[in-house]
Amino acid sequence: MQINVNGENKECSTETSVSKLLESLDIDNRYIAVELNHKIVPRTQFNEMILRENDSLEIVTFVGGG
Amino acid sequence: MEDTVLKLGKYEFNSRLFVGTGKYQTFDIMKEALEASGSEVITVAVRRANIGGKPGESLLDHIDKDKYTILPNTAGCYSADEAVRTALLAREMGISDLIKLEVLGDENTLLPDPVDTLKATETLVKEGFTVLVYTSDDPIAAKRLQDAGATSVMPAGAPIGSGQGILNPNNIRIILETLSVPIIVDAGVGTASDVTVAMELGCEGVLLNTGIALAKDPVKMARAMKLACESGRLAHLSGRIPKKLYANASSPLKDF
Numbered sequence: 001m002q003i004n005v006n007g008e009n010k011e012c013s014t015e016t017s018v019s020k021l022l023e024s025l026d027i028d029n030r031y032i033a034v035e036l037n038h039k040i041v042p043r044t045q046f047n048e049m050i051l052r053e054n055d056s057l058e059i060v061t062f063v064g065g066g
Numbered sequence: 067m068e069d070t071v072l073k074l075g076k077y078e079f080n081s082r083l084f085v086g087t088g089k090y091q092t093f094d095i096m097k098e099a100l101e102a103s104g105s106e107v108i109t110v111a112v113r114r115a116n117i118g119g120k121p122g123e124s125l126l127d128h129i130d131k132d133k134y135t136i137l138p139n140t141a142g143c144y145s146a147d148e149a150v151r152t153a154l155l156a157r158e159m160g161i162s163d164l165i166k167l168e169v170l171g172d173e174n175t176l177l178p179d180p181v182d183t184l185k186a187t188e189t190l191v192k193e194g195f196t197v198l199v200y201t202s203d204d205p206i207a208a209k210r211l212q213d214a215g216a217t218s219v220m221p222a223g224a225p226i227g228s229g230q231g232i233l234n235p236n237n238i239r240i241i242l243e244t245l246s247v248p249i250i251v252d253a254g255v256g257t258a259s260d261v262t263v264a265m266e267l268g269c270e271g272v273l274l275n276t277g278i279a280l281a282k283d284p285v286k287m288a289r290a291m292k293l294a295c296e297s298g299r300l301a302h303l304s305g306r307i308p309k310k311l312y313a314n315a316s317s318p319l320k321d322f
Contacts, residue, residue, distance in 0.1 A: 005117065006114045025117050028123070031125075032115050035155065040154060042158070061113065062126055064087040064111065065141050066086030066274070
C-alpha cells in the first residue's frame, strides 16, 4: 500500500507498525517525534500503531539552530 | 563577587550565555565552541528527519545531554499554529519542556509577528511549556508576553544574524524597568562588546548563534563571548559611575 512520509510517497506492506516503518527507512528512532495524519503518535505507541493506506507521516528530529 | 543563579521556571543556571548549534562547519568545531562558551543551555531546531540517516549523524550524538540543557526553538515558523505544532513535536522527543518560541513575520527581516507570537505564547503556557519568547524590542509587546505567562522575554538586539549589536538600548532599558521576568537579549549580537552592553544594561542573559558560528575562529569567539558576558554581568552588579560632562581627576590635585 502507499503512504506518504515527509512529503515522499512510499510503498509499505499492510500491517506495518510505526516502529517497523522507522526500521525499514533506516531512521534512527532515538531523537524523533512522529505525526500521523497531523496527530502526534506518542513514543509508547510506535509498536502498536498500524499504518493504513494513504496515511501521511511527518518524522522530525533536532538539527542545529539558533 | 558572588552572583545569584539565573532561574527560569524550574531550571537554574550559572552561565548566562545561551548559544545556538546552527551554521557550524563541523560537529567537532561546534562541540569545541560550546565548551569554550561555558554555556549550559544550547538551542536546537526541529526539522524533518533524514530518511536513511545513519546512526551517529544525529546532532544530539554530538552533545553531552548531561552537561547541557536543550532549548528547542520554533525557528522558521510563520504562524502561531505552526509554532505550537513545532513546540509539541519538540517536547514529544522527551528531552525538554523548554521552548524558545519564535513566530516570524517575513523572510527578509525575520522580525517577529507580534500578534501570532502572543497567541502562541498563550497556547504554549496553557500546554505547560516553559516559554522563552523571542520578540522585538518593543516594551509594550514585551509586557504583553510577560502577562501571557512567558517565563522569559527575549528581545532582539538587532535582526537575527545581522551582527549589528544592541540597536536601541533605551528600549531594552524600558523593558528591564517594566517587566519582572528575566530578560534575555536574543539575536543580533555580532561581537563580544555587544554581549557586554546587554549585560551591563541589566539583562539576565544573552542568546546568540551566528556571532560565534560564523566567526573566523568560532572557538576563540566563543571564549570571547563567555568573558564578555561575565564582564558585563559583573559591571552591572558593581554599579557603574554616572557619566559626567566634565573631567574628574583621579590623582590628588594638591601640590607636594
